[in-house]
Amino acid sequence: MCMNGLRCVAKFIWDKKLASKDNILKLETKKMILKAKSLSNNNVQLIFRAPKFIHVNEDTKKFLKN
Numbered sequence: 001m002c003m004n005g006l007r008c009v010a011k012f013i014w015d016k017k018l019a020s021k022d023n024i025l026k027l028e029t030k031k032m033i034l035k036a037k038s039l040s041n042n043n044v045q046l047i048f049r050a051p052k053f054i055h056v057n058e059d060t061k062k063f064l065k066n
């Protein structure tokens with residue numbers, strides 16, 4: 001998932017006045033829903049939950065090295 005691409009999508013929506021900049025946009029991806037907020041300096045801030053780390057067992061680590 002490309003966060004810069006999602007920022008561009010949000011900025012496009014606001015630039016084309018498809019949504020009010022006062023609102024927080026909800027952008028849905030295959031894996032999660034992110035929120036985009038318009039900042040006063042014409043930038044876009046993405047708001048999302050912290051990544052979830054998955055424990056990898058030793059056999060998988062060896063497989064990934066090869």
